[in-house]
Structure formats: structure tokens, C-alpha cells
Amino acid sequence: MEGFLALYILMLAAVAGYEVIAKVPAVLHTPLMSGSNFIHGIVLVGAMVALGEAHGTLEQTIGFIAVFLGAGNVIGGYVVTERMLQMFKRSDQPKTDTGADL
Amino acid sequence: MSDWLSSVWFGSLLIPTAYFVAALVLILGLRAMSSPVTARKGIVLAGLAMGLAILVTFLHPQVGGNYLLMIVAILTSGILAWVSAKRVAMTDMPQMIALYNGMGGGSAAAIAAVELLRAAHGHDVGLLTNSIAGVGALIGTIAFSGSLIAFAKLQGWMRKVWRFPGQQYLNLLLFALTVICGVLVVIGYQHDAISLNMLLLAFFVLALIVGFAMTVPIGGADMPVVISLYNALTGLAVGFEGYVLDIPAMMIAGVVVGAAGTLLTQLMAKAMNRPLTNVLFSGFGTGDDGGPADAGGGSMQAIEAVDGAILMAYAENVIIVPGYGMAVAQAQHRIWELTQVLQKRGVRVRFAIHPVAGRMPGHMNVLLAEAGVPYDLIEDLEDINEQFSQADVALVIGANDVVNPAARDDSSSPIYGMPILNVDHASNVVIIKRGRGTGFAGIENRLFTGDNSRMLFGDAQKMAQELVAGVKTL
Numbered sequence: 001m002e003g004f005l006a007l008y009i010l011m012l013a014a015v016a017g018y019e020v021i022a023k024v025p026a027v028l029h030t031p032l033m034s035g036s037n038f039i040h041g042i043v044l045v046g047a048m049v050a051l052g053e054a055h056g057t058l059e060q061t062i063g064f065i066a067v068f069l070g071a072g073n074v075i076g077g078y079v080v081t082e083r084m085l086q087m088f089k090r091s092d093q094p095k096t097d098t099g100a101d102l
Numbered sequence: 103m104s105d106w107l108s109s110v111w112f113g114s115l116l117i118p119t120a121y122f123v124a125a126l127v128l129i130l131g132l133r134a135m136s137s138p139v140t141a142r143k144g145i146v147l148a149g150l151a152m153g154l155a156i157l158v159t160f161l162h163p164q165v166g167g168n169y170l171l172m173i174v175a176i177l178t179s180g181i182l183a184w185v186s187a188k189r190v191a192m193t194d195m196p197q198m199i200a201l202y203n204g205m206g207g208g209s210a211a212a213i214a215a216v217e218l219l220r221a222a223h224g225h226d227v228g229l230l231t232n233s234i235a236g237v238g239a240l241i242g243t244i245a246f247s248g249s250l251i252a253f254a255k256l257q258g259w260m261r262k263v264w265r266f267p268g269q270q271y272l273n274l275l276l277f278a279l280t281v282i283c284g285v286l287v288v289i290g291y292q293h294d295a296i297s298l299n300m301l302l303l304a305f306f307v308l309a310l311i312v313g314f315a316m317t318v319p320i321g322g323a324d325m326p327v328v329i330s331l332y333n334a335l336t337g338l339a340v341g342f343e344g345y346v347l348d349i350p351a352m353m354i355a356g357v358v359v360g361a362a363g364t365l366l367t368q369l370m371a372k373a374m375n376r377p378l379t380n381v382l383f384s385g386f387g388t389g390d391d392g393g394p395a396d397a398g399g400g401s402m403q404a405i406e407a408v409d410g411a412i413l414m415a416y417a418e419n420v421i422i423v424p425g426y427g428m429a430v431a432q433a434q435h436r437i438w439e440l441t442q443v444l445q446k447r448g449v450r451v452r453f454a455i456h457p458v459a460g461r462m463p464g465h466m467n468v469l470l471a472e473a474g475v476p477y478d479l480i481e482d483l484e485d486i487n488e489q490f491s492q493a494d495v496a497l498v499i500g501a502n503d504v505v506n507p508a509a510r511d512d513s514s515s516p517i518y519g520m521p522i523l524n525v526d527h528a529s530n531v532v533i534i535k536r537g538r539g540t541g542f543a544g545i546e547n548r549l550f551t552g553d554n555s556r557m558l559f560g561d562a563q564k565m566a567q568e569l570v571a572g573v574k575t576l
Contacts, residue, residue: 075183
């Protein structure tokens with residue numbers, strides 16, 4: 001990829017990441033950390049490509065480790081986040097105080 | 103035909119489209135996760151996008167084989183991760199996040215290792231790409247070993263804080279050595295005595311040690327910030343390796359997490375009113391500085407659960423302040439039961455959560471949610487702090503430093519300036535606490551000896567149960 005194009009992508013992605021988190025209530029800090037932990041699990045895609053183009057035992061071994069670790073990240077990250085988030089619910093009777101955007 | 107299929111149809115159409123959709127949906131998913139109403143939908147969406155990206159990667163034209171290895175690795179690791187993530191108790195979530203995050207960092211580092219090896223053996227990709235692979239390798243490896251230490255510490259496998267004079271200089275030296283090795287690897291340094299493979303090995307081993315050495319001296323109380331930082335670092339490493347492999351979706355997802363994680367880390371450090379450098383390098387939170395300067399003169403007044411129950415049952419306004427003690431004792435279910443019996447009597451019960459209560463920001467929220475506490479009963483520090491003065495009873499469950507008035511008015515205290523919950527402004531304060539010792543940071547707490555404070559000594563779960571029983575008999 002051309003260097004400057006990559007730099008633009010980098011900048012825009014950083015801004016997006018910052019904006020997405022900026023207005024988050026403290027309630028969701030842990031699930032969000034967990035969720036973002038899941039999202040960098042996309043490393044598995046890269047690990048698969050790296051293993052796919054590996055030649056020789058050494059490269060294959062390291063590639064295998066990469067896929068193994070990446071799969072743990074993505075699956076563990078998903079399950080933990082999903083378990084955490086399915087617990088969040090609202091009380092049945094609407095309360096008068098506290099904004100809905102808590 | 104099949105060549106055409108793989109290079110044109112898969113290579114330039116199907117796979118880029120799938121990756122594009124995946125990157126977009128991952129960001130939208132993360133965005134949905136930032137509101138409690140849509141959070142569940144967010145993770146499911148992100149999961150679908152991730153599944154799509156992983157599936158199409160099997161057809162990626164750069165993948166020339168090793169399918170069996172790939173499937174074996176994904177299945178074994180996936181099953182292990184699935185089972186461990188399903189089984190782990192909610193209280194142990196923070197260390198699991200640390201563990202999975204470490205795996206991600208390790209994966210990014212291993213990708214870099216493969217790419218650097220390929221570059222060293224004739225597959226020339228240019229200096230820029232090589233450098234970025236090297237930086238990603240360094241960050242990923244540090245996040246890997248650092249996260250594992252964080253995991254071990256939170257799991258209680260590593261109680262000791264390992265510190266000695268001049269440690270930071272040694273760490274700096276280690277880091278410098280690592281960088282030198284890295285630079286030599288990246289430029290493809292050739293010498294008869296040292297092969298590139300050996301240099302590469304030295305680079306990774308040193309980077310591993312740097313991660314260990316950085317994390318070992320940090321106390322358990324600061325682990326949330328550290329995990330968040332490593333989460334951001336893994337994101338960055340993933341982003342860099344995405345550039346190396348020319349997979350923009352990976353770049354974008356990685357850098358989004360890098361930026362989001364950095365902001366989250368800053369928010370957490372800010373909630374403790376300490377700059378990040380202080381968390382990383384001061385050794386605070388280890389329990390051996392900020393000695394017991396002044397206990398405040400008075401002595402603690404104990405109370406029985408029955409009397410505590412009476413106090414709350416006849417109150418109008420009760421605010422519950424959970425801390426790490428609640429997590430340790432798994433008391434969240436009993437606390438919710440207590441809340442319900444009090445609500446039945448017409449008592450208004452709310453929960454006040456300090457941003458860094460527990461071992462992660464929002465740790466308490468997760469536990470209360472697990473017990474079934476609706477999130478609209480739960481309030482943040484800035485929303486509820488004014489209301490402690492109107493509360494009849496504040497019930498503190500295993501929280502210490504986050505309710506220590508010294509942070510407000512004792513400039514000699516190591517936590518001076520940290521925003522705290524003004525629990526001491528309530529008419530009565532009941533504190534459930536296991537023993538008379540100091541908290542994680544090892545600082546005396548004047549709250550415990552205050553005139554309006556009563557100590558309920560014991561395990562949080564047992565005490566909560568007794569409080570429930572007490573209220574029911576009234």
C-alpha cells in the first residue's frame with residue numbers, strides 16, 4: 001500500500017476510535033474494553049494469511065502459534081463480552097430520575 | 103479457470119468487499135456497544151462481521167497452503183477459549199480479558215516474526231514495511247508478556263511485587279537493547295558470527311523480558327489501567343501488522359482499538375487523578391508506600407448485622423457503594439436481594455459506583471448487572487456525590503480507597519486529589535469489611551473511625567445475607 005494512503009487510513013481510524021469511545025458512560029467501560037479486545041481479534045485474519053504463506057518448519061511453527069493465539073483472542077474475547085453484555089437490563093418500572101442515556 | 107477464480111473473483115472482488123463490510127460493521131458494533139440499550143446488539147453484529155472476515159480468509163489468494171495446520175490451530179485454541187470464557191466467574195472477568203488480550207498481542211508478534219523471517223530470507227518488502235513489522239513486533243510482544251503478568255497477578259498467582267533500586271534504569275537499558283536488536287533485524291544486518299535468525303530470536307526474547315519487567319513492579323490495584331493500556335497496544339500492533347500484510351480491515355480495526363483503548367486508559371488514569379506515567383513508574387498501589395501516617399485518632403465502632411438491618415429498614419434513602427470486597431465475596435446476588443427487600447418496605451435504594459472501584463472500570467456495574475440489578479439504579483460518581491448528604495444510610499461493601507476522605511482534604515496522603523465518593527456526608531455509614539487492615543493501596547482510612555460510621559466486620563456475602571434476614575424479620 002502506498003505510504004501516504006496508509007497514513008490517511010491510520011489517521012481516520014484513530015479519529016473514529018476516539019470518537020466512538022469519547023461519550024461512553026463509566027457503566028460500560030469494562031464491556032467496552034472487552035469488546036475492543038474482541039475487535040483486535042481480527043489479528044486472526046492476518047495470522048491465517050501469515051501461516052498460509054509460510055514455508056519451512058520454522059515459519060510454519062510460528063505461523064501456527066500466530067493462528068492459535070489469534071483464535072483464542074477472537075473467540076475468548078467474543079464469549080466474555082457477550083456474556084457481560086447480556087446481563088445489562090433496565091428495571092421494569094421506569095424510574096423518574098436518571099437519564100435514559102445512562 | 104481456477105486461477106482466474108482465485109485471483110480476480112476472490113482476490114480483487116469477494117475478499118476486499120467482505121473485509122470492507124467487516125471493518126465497517128466492526129466500527130458500528132463498537133459504537134453500539136457504547137450505549138447500554140444497544141450494547142448487546144453491538145457485540146453480536148461485530149461477531150458476525152468477524153466471522154465473515156475469518157471465513158473469506160480461507161479463500162485469500164496469498165494463502166497458499168497449510169490449511170490443515172490452520173484449522174487445527176483455530177479449533178484447539180477456539181475450543182479452549184470458548185470453554186474457559188463460558189466457565190469463568192464474572193468476578194474473574196478482568197484477568198480473562200488480560201489473557202485474551204495477551205494472546206492477541208502474541209499473535210501480532212508472531213505474524214511479524216513470520217514476515218521478518220521471510221524478509222530475511224530473500225522476500226524483499228522494503229525498509230518501510232520491515233520497520234513497521236518490527237515496531238508491531240515490539241509492541242505486540244510487550245503487550246503479550248505484560249498481559250500474562252497482569253493475568254497472573256489478578257489470578258493471585260503472583261502476590262509479590264518485585265522491586266529494587268535502579269529498576270527503571272535497568273528496564274530502560276533492556277528496552278534500548280531490544281530496540282537495537284530490532285533495528286539490526288529490520289535493516290537485515292549481516293555478519294558471519296551472528297545470523298539474522300539469532301538476532302531475531304534475541305529481539306523477541308528481549309521484548310518479552312521488557313514486558314515482564316515493566317509489569318512486575320506495578321501493584322494489583324493499578325492492573326485495570328495496565329490492562330487497558332496493553333489492550334490499546336495490542337490494537338496498535340494489530341494495525342501495524344495489517345499494514346505489513348496489506349489488509350486494510352486489520353489496519354482499521356487495530357488502530358480503532360488502539361485509539362479507543364488509549365482514550366479509555368486516560369479516562370481511567372484521570373479517574374484516579376494520576377498521570378499514566380505515575381501508574382507505570384511510581385510503584386504506587388503496591389501497598390508499601392504512603393505509610394500509615396495518621397489513623398485519625400478515633401477508633402472503629404463495630405455494629406451487628408441486626409442493628410445494621412434496622413438502620414436501613416427504617417431509612418428513606420439508602421445508597422450502596424460496592425467495592426472489590428463485594429467481588430471477592432461474590433456478594434452481588436445477596437446485595438440485590440437486600441435491595442429488593444428494602445424496596446418492598448418503600449426504601450429508596452441506589453448504587454453509587456466509583457469509576458475505579460474493583461479491578462477494572464465498570465467492574466462493579468458488570469457484577470451488579472449479573473445479579474440482575476437494573477442499570478438505572480446505578481449512578482456514576484458525579485451524578486450521585488451531591489446526594490450523599492440527603493442519604494440516611496450509606497452502605498459500603500468492601501470499598502476503601504475510593505471512599506477515603508483523605509483524598510479530599512489531606513494533602514500529605516498519596517491519594518490526595520483523587521475524586522472520591524462522599525460517603526462520609528451520609529447520616530449513617532455502615533461499612534462491611536473483612537478485617538481492620540488497610541486497602542490495596544495501604545492507606546489508613548479516616549472514614550472507618552468517623553462518628554457516623556459503624557463497622558460490620560465479616561465476609562461481604564455472609565453479612566449481606568444476615569442483613570437480608572434482619573430486614574425480613576422487621
